[in-house]
Amino acid sequence: MHGPYQIGLGFPEQCRQKGAVTLSLPSLRPIHLLFALVLAAFAAVLIAQIEGERGIAPIASNGDFEVRDIKVDVYGPDADTARATGWRLAQRLAWQALWKRTNGGAGHMLADGVLDGLVSGIEVQQEQIGPKRYIATLAVMFDRARAGQALGVSGQVMRSPPLLVIPVMWDGGAATTFEQATEWQKAWAMFRTAESSIDYVRTSGDGPDPLLLNAGQPGRRGRNWWRLLLDLYGAADVIMPIARLEHSWPGGPVTGHFAARYGPDNQLVGSFTLRVNSAAEIPKMMADGVAKVDQLYSQALRAGVLRPDPSLVIEEPLNAVAIDNAGDLDSILSALPSEDGGMAASGGGSYAIQVDTPTATSVGDVQAVLRGLPGVRSAATSSLALGGTSVMQVGFDGPVEQLRAALEARGFSVAVSGSTLRITRRAAAAPASQSPGGGGGQ
Template sequence: MAAAAAFSPWRRTPGRLIMGLALWLGALAAPAMAQPRPVDNPVFTVTNVPVDASAPNPLQAREKAQMEGVKRAFDILVRRLVAAEDIARITPPSDPELESIIKGFEFADERTAPGRYIALLSVVFRPDRISGMLRGAGIPFVDAASPPVLTIPVMRSTAGVVALDEKTPWREAWGNVAKAGGLVPTPLLRADATDLKAINPEQAFVGDMAALSRLAERYGAQRILVSVATGEPDGPFAVSGTVYDFTISDKLTLAPQSGVAIDKLIDAAVRQRTRLEEDWKAVATLSHDIADAVAVVVPLKDLAEWVNIRRRISAAVSVRRVQVQSLEEGRAIVVVNFVGTRAQLDKALEQRGLALVDSGGSLSIVTR
């Protein structure tokens, strides 16, 4: 195969990408052009809601756009946090109630005309108020983002695999998706000199575990998504993806997509990210009005294994505290405090490569 670095047929097509992005934004009402401020909880932040309002004067139009945009942002937030079957159980808040659950908002890309106001609105909601509202209604919800999934966009054609630092339409599409925020952060491979030394395009394409492990160590990533778009420069493309989970030494193959036009690449990336978010919601949607604790035995070979297992237990999304009762040769006895049901705890531990098993009348946490 020809050296990837020598192959660079991809030309930038901003018009096409902008058109695809605009369609995606209209469909999802959650554009991907800005990020929440670092001090704000990204789970409870909704960015870049498009608003377009008319009124007798620009000031009134702006106020109308703000209220309409906040309501749309609240709807987006609810769909992010709760299961689809529970959405109908949520009573839409009144205007005064909306004001009480908002921490702040910001307009961007403002445009005005006589009696009209157009902009993008980002809203930061108060996590405690939203959580209290959902708990009061007895609705399970997600209140924590997934650990980031390092994303490597790869483009490939009959001429070979494109260099990872090339500015391809696929990398640009994923860059916009990564900026959108949400439950599963998907930061892109920086593709700097250190990255390019750790992995080459062909290794990324085939999922070379040694090379991917080097990246996982560098980025502190538990999971890596290799997302591949295969086709000639003008498309259409076949899109595939594989998630490599280094916590449980497993991988997940995402559903393939075929016949993807170049101006629809962002939609394909959104579908892949949506699958990651659905998987996270299945684990992280918790019944917060339920809290419990279990005493468990953790079989151990040595101290290093204990440090690793305790870290994984503590990182499980439903676990709130791990109390060590005793640390003995060959085992640790701990009390695990958690929210949600026992089944939800089982799922959360499974996601960390652990299993809660009944061992002759006592519970044990073991590696899978």
């Protein structure tokens, strides 16, 4: 048979085996493989940097008074009654501690019904509940408005500019901020800032925080990069609280070395050391460390050490058109404010009085003295810092020299800087000693 229908070896021509077909892939050079491996490794590093638990979100801190570490150990007919009794006892103990902290000494005890109206919340730090026994460590929060009236404390607390917090923890020779969850970051997140004079800007470590606020950032000095970071987080400057742990042996005593640093230049404010008997007590040591570091920063703020770096402020350029339209130098100088805020020309105005206020009673005493001065229209506390330096605004009809003389006549030492007066009580003069045989006859 001929044609397309001929059959050879029993198979039609259309079904016979064809020639072999070879598929070829484009050749890959070693440099291409190396580049692909580098990209894959870089992507893995980025994912590892961003994913995972980095820390906890900071708690919301309001303006309430807080008293921590109140220990109670009470019994009751059942667990619920024992717990309620323990909480009521904690309110009483916390009120005594708060009164002693603000006024000094033992204050008067309030009724339980009154305390219920002053307490805004109770935080359980640690508790053990038994069938008829309740053991706990509690933190009691008092409403600032209502409790402040009972304590005799009013006015505003002096606050710092917003400061970005980068908590650095050294453990096992490695420094960590937000690369992984640490007890140091958790302690800062749980710290209540209501009674602190520092305005902390705290982050939780989510998103780009581990990349931007890593452990190497405090060592950088470039102002341009710091400006971008501070603008991103809404802060005026940066502080770096550092904790370095030393383990005696696994599970054994732990020594913590703490340091308070601030600013792009990583300047030291102060340092201290704490020690616990076991690794299980590290969270408590971290909480105590945060409280002590906050005290160091607050003291530095009152002393004028903790001030924003002026090199971090982005100043707006001058308007050249406005300067040209000013006409001459005299018109420019007349438009500038005077050093004393324009009050010296008018012979009176508002003055800021800085005075040490160790207790709430001293605040009222100084206000009473100021209001009793001739020419004083008003005197009010604008910034209250118990145990530090408070600021009072005084409306006075007269020049600053007259106000200074009036204060010196009341027994104060006065230092004047523009419209600000720093006053301190003069030390009482020692009585003159009599000469031997004084008062006797010749």
